[in-house]
Amino acid sequence: MAIDDLPHSVRAVAGVGFPASTGLPSLPWMVRLRNGLNARQSLAPLASFRVLFGLLMLASVVRFAAKGWIQELYLEPTFFFKYPGFEWVLVPGAAGMYALFVLMGLGALGVALGCFYRVSAVVFFAAFTYVELLDKTNYLNHYYFVSLIAFLLIFLPAHRRFSLDAFRKPWIRRSRAPRWVTGILPLQIGLVYFFAGLAKINADWLLHALPLRIWLPAQTHLPVIGPLLAIPATAWVFSWVGMFYDLTLPLWLNLRITRPWAYAAAIVFHGLTAWLFPIGMFPWIMLAAALIFFPAAWHERWQRVLGDVLGRVLPLRAPVLVQVRPGLGGWIRTRFGGQLGQKFGPGPAHRSQWNTRLRPLVFAALALWFTAQLTLPFRYLLYPGSLFWTESGYRFSWRVMLMEKAGYASFRVQEAGSARYEVVRPADYLTPNQEKMMATQPDMLLQFARYLAQVYRERGLKDPAVYADVWVSLNGRGSRLYVNPETDLSRIDPRSPRTEWLTDPNITK
Amino acid sequence: MNVFPFSPLGRVRLMRLTQFKSLSALLPVVVLLLLASCEGEGPSAVNYDRKALLEHYAQNLILPEYQEFGAACSDLEGAWDSFADAPTTEGLDLLRQRLVQAWTDWQAVAPLDFGPALDRGLLGFANTFPTDSTSIYFLMQEGTWNLDQADNLDVQGFPALDFLLFSRSPAATVAAFSSASDAAERRAYTQALVQRLVMLSSGVQTDWENGYAAAFPEADGVDVGSSLGKLVNAINRYYERDLRDGKVGIPLGVRSLGIVQPERAEALYSGESRALAVAGLVAYENWLLGGADAADPGLDDYLDAVNAQYNGQPLSDEIRAALADAQSSLRDGVTLSLNEAVVAETGAVQNAYTTLQRLLVLIKVDLPSSLGILITYQDNDGD
Numbered sequence: 100m101a102i103d104d105l106p107h108s109v110r111a112v113a114g115v116g117f118p119a120s121t122g123l124p125s126l127p128w129m130v131r132l133r134n135g136l137n138a139r140q141s142l143a144p145l146a147s148f149r150v151l152f153g154l155l156m157l158a159s160v161v162r163f164a165a166k167g168w169i170q171e172l173y174l175e176p177t178f179f180f181k182y183p184g185f186e187w188v189l190v191p192g193a194a195g196m197y198a199l200f201v202l203m204g205l206g207a208l209g210v211a212l213g214c215f216y217r218v219s220a221v222v223f224f225a226a227f228t229y230v231e232l233l234d235k236t237n238y239l240n241h242y243y244f245v246s247l248i249a250f251l252l253i254f255l256p257a258h259r260r261f262s263l264d265a266f267r268k269p270w271i272r273r274s275r276a277p278r279w280v281t282g283i284l285p286l287q288i289g290l291v292y293f294f295a296g297l298a299k300i301n302a303d304w305l306l307h308a309l310p311l312r313i314w315l316p317a318q319t320h321l322p323v324i325g326p327l328l329a330i331p332a333t334a335w336v337f338s339w340v341g342m343f344y345d346l347t348l349p350l351w352l353n354l355r356i357t358r359p360w361a362y363a364a365a366i367v368f369h370g371l372t373a374w375l376f377p378i379g380m381f382p383w384i385m386l387a388a389a390l391i392f393f394p395a396a397w398h399e400r401w402q403r404v405l406g407d408v409l410g411r412v413l414p415l416r417a418p419v420l421v422q423v424r425p426g427l428g429g430w431i432r433t434r435f436g437g438q439l440g441q442k443f444g445p446g447p448a449h450r451s452q453w454n455t456r457l458r459p460l461v462f463a464a465l466a467l468w469f470t471a472q473l474t475l476p477f478r479y480l481l482y483p484g485s486l487f488w489t490e491s492g493y494r495f496s497w498r499v500m501l502m503e504k505a506g507y508a509s510f511r512v513q514e515a516g517s518a519r520y521e522v523v524r525p526a527d528y529l530t531p532n533q534e535k536m537m538a539t540q541p542d543m544l545l546q547f548a549r550y551l552a553q554v555y556r557e558r559g560l561k562d563p564a565v566y567a568d569v570w571v572s573l574n575g576r577g578s579r580l581y582v583n584p585e586t587d588l589s590r591i592d593p594r595s596p597r598t599e600w601l602t603d604p605n606i607t608k
Numbered sequence: 609m610n611v612f613p614f615s616p617l618g619r620v621r622l623m624r625l626t627q628f629k630s631l632s633a634l635l636p637v638v639v640l641l642l643l644a645s646c647e648g649e650g651p652s653a654v655n656y657d658r659k660a661l662l663e664h665y666a667q668n669l670i671l672p673e674y675q676e677f678g679a680a681c682s683d684l685e686g687a688w689d690s691f692a693d694a695p696t697t698e699g700l701d702l703l704r705q706r707l708v709q710a711w712t713d714w715q716a717v718a719p720l721d722f723g724p725a726l727d728r729g730l731l732g733f734a735n736t737f738p739t740d741s742t743s744i745y746f747l748m749q750e751g752t753w754n755l756d757q758a759d760n761l762d763v764q765g766f767p768a769l770d771f772l773l774f775s776r777s778p779a780a781t782v783a784a785f786s787s788a789s790d791a792a793e794r795r796a797y798t799q800a801l802v803q804r805l806v807m808l809s810s811g812v813q814t815d816w817e818n819g820y821a822a823a824f825p826e827a828d829g830v831d832v833g834s835s836l837g838k839l840v841n842a843i844n845r846y847y848e849r850d851l852r853d854g855k856v857g858i859p860l861g862v863r864s865l866g867i868v869q870p871e872r873a874e875a876l877y878s879g880e881s882r883a884l885a886v887a888g889l890v891a892y893e894n895w896l897l898g899g900a901d902a903a904d905p906g907l908d909d910y911l912d913a914v915n916a917q918y919n920g921q922p923l924s925d926e927i928r929a930a931l932a933d934a935q936s937s938l939r940d941g942v943t944l945s946l947n948e949a950v951v952a953e954t955g956a957v958q959n960a961y962t963t964l965q966r967l968l969v970l971i972k973v974d975l976p977s978s979l980g981i982l983i984t985y986q987d988n989d990g991d
Binding site: 313314316317318319320321326329377503504505506507514518519520521522524526568570571572575577578 | 658829863923965974976982
């Protein structure tokens with residue numbers, strides 16, 4: 100019997116249910132596709148991922164706080180570079196900021212343990228993303244990655260095995276889920292690598308080994324590999340290997356025969372980057388993430404071992420008879436015509452059911468998500484000028500380690516109708532970190548110019564015009580004038596093409 | 609079974625594994641081939657000995673400069689002691705010379721605001737200007753003062769001594785220290801300032817002699833905590849904030865809508881501001897070029913070793929030229945002391961400011977960027 104012939108409820112219980120293509124002919128490849136997506140896969144890799152991700156996030160939160168960065172990055176600045184549309188995201192005071200990080204840590208712990216999982220995942224995602232939205236200065240691709248993953252985890256059944264929730268609420272236990280569910284994270288992670296590799300296909304990276312040719316010789320003091328880094332060829336090898344590595348790693352991780360080698364390569368690659376560059380937790384996060392490509396049996400084995408150990412160490416007793424309480428998820432389900440699981444007792448669990456009416460929504464959301472993920476890195480094509488120079492469409496595109504870009508910015512504020520001007524040193528308003536990041540990022544220069552205009556207007560200057568003297572060096576090209584010094588930046592529409600007020604907009608073309 | 613967990617086609621028949629094996633075996637070959645084709649254009653091995661560079665800076669530049677500065681402060685104290693015992697115009701003359709000498713020697717070490725100097729707050733305590741003469745009078749009359757306090761930066765150091773020793777005519781100054789009603793208080797206060805300078809300078813000098821100079825070359829990386837990182841960030845920060853702005857820009861009015869502020873110049877009373885600024889710039893020959901001798905290893909040689917370019921020319925040449933221009937714009941372009949020059953020779957000072965700016969861009973953008981030095985005073989993750 101074909102799966103489509105089963106009644107909806109049966110398919111739902113079976114956990115399948117990729118929507119039948121009603122009205123369309125079921126071509127053989129569509130059937131194969133549907134069957135493939137509905138094939139049930141072990142949830143063990145996802146559960147492992149949940150544990151490792153949660154623990155790494157907890158470590159990141161602790162590390163961030165221990166380094167004093169909450170103070171330095173969020174409490175010391177008096178001005179913040181907001182993201183458009185997120186101007187309402189404000190620092191909730193010192194106590195609020197620390198509370199936010201405590202919440203974030205608790206959320207991460209809850210995710211790791213699979214304890215109050217959905218709530219924990221929501222809390223972690225919300226706290227983390229809120230903090231990231233506070234200031235563009237601190238944008239890192241790996242923070243963006245964390246936000247994306249945390250968001251996806253909210254909806255994924257990562258707590259349905261090897262978790263405290265599954266332990267104390269046995270009726271939620273599942274060992275498998277359809278591939279369209281278990282494949283979401285591997286696809287997302289694979290895309291990150293792929294796009295990181297794609298971004299490396301540019302003249303500077305491949306033909307000139309830049310910026311590695313600048314960065315590697317700076318590390319010749321390191322033991323063992325130091326002398327190797329002094330050789331110019333090393334930068335080329337690293338550039339090309341790095342490009343192939345990023346582009347194809349998900350593929351090699353997927354194949355049984357290449358997997359151990361691919362993972363060994365990942366250890367070497369991420370280990371090297373961790374050693375050579377100040378990139379914090381990122382290498383460890385990616386190493387943990389890559390484990391999701393390992394076979395389910397591997398994950399099940401170590402979960403069993405760990406479970407046994409924990410079972411022996413901890414005085415845990417599984418609940419025998421528990422009443423199912425309708426939680427938030429249950430409430431939503433019943434609103435959409437589903438039903439709650441009944442009771443748990445001896446014998447098979449009665450499962451809560453998703454109503455099939457909700458499924459098209461879920462699939463639409465997934466399609467939307469991955470369409471966005473596939474197109475965002477290409478949005479730079481819509482803007483004129485060199486991507487590396489204008490940085491239009493640079494963020495949220497997995498462009499990591501591509502540029503050695505340094506700059507220096509000072510501003511001139513001039514009263515309308517007067518020749519008198521004042522030179523503003525950004526350091527008087529910004530932290531060293533903010534100043535450094537702003538000096539090479541056009542949107543931040545605009546934001547700061549607007550802010551200066553406002554500051555001087557409040558000081559009683561009539562119609563202040565704000566000009567910038569900015570010098571930027573990109574990948575060793577030498578410092579060049581970055582912003583047209585005759586442009587009043589406070590009157591530039593942030594949405595207008597940056598080529599209109601940046602000099603040399605086609606520098607890399 | 610080899611499938612993509614995320615593959616929409618559950619069981620894709622992938623290429624046979626042997627194909628993949630041969631592909632992955634090919635990869636290094638491809639890379640090597642590409643490499644071979646690139647080999648021609650690459651520069652020779654960059655194996656610059658940063659440790660030796662740092663050693664040269666510590667042993668041959670920084671230590672001698674601190675020793676010279678320390679000696680000049682002792683000389684100042686000697687002249688002060690003689691003058692305080694028996695205030696005469698000859699004694700004052702010597703004292704004033706010694707003050708200017710120590711202040712000039714200070715310019716050479718002032719940019720080294722990291723390590724011992726930073727720990728002891730030397731930069732702020734030695735040379736915060738303009739000095740607050742009203743508070744100085746007040747403290748003098750009070751008879752008690754706490755010069756360790758951060759809000760007392762502008763009542764001590766060279767600018768305060770400049771006020772005490774240069775603000776009146778020689779005869780009037782001698783009288784103020786000998787026969788005036790508050791002469792004893794004035795002597796006590798000046799004594800405290802001189803002794804404090806000696807204490808601070810000898811403290812920093814001792815720190816460098818006893819360990820810091822030896823340890824300096826050990827942190828030979830380029831990260832935030834590395835010696836090169838500290839040095840470059842310190843000299844850049846000083847150059848921008850204290851040299852370009854403090855000595856030239858602020859009196860010129862760049863912070864006050866173009867309205868000149870001669871009263872905010874350094875060495876207001878002795879009129880030595882231009883000479884001091886030039887001395888500060890000359891010191892940058894040490895920090896950027898490794899010394900006046902072209903053979904000395906310096907950041908310029910390091911830049912050459914990594915083949916750093918600026919508009920197709922060696923970046924080091926550009927830096928040398930910009931430094932020479934900056935020096936001559938102040939030394940030759942301006943003739944008066946800066947507090948007078950901003951009023952009488954505004955154009956020349958304006959020109960000097962612009963010339964200083966050119967070097968700033970080179971040392972703040974091009975230099976660290978070419979050497980892979982982290983340009984921030986904050987530790988943070990990148991990606």
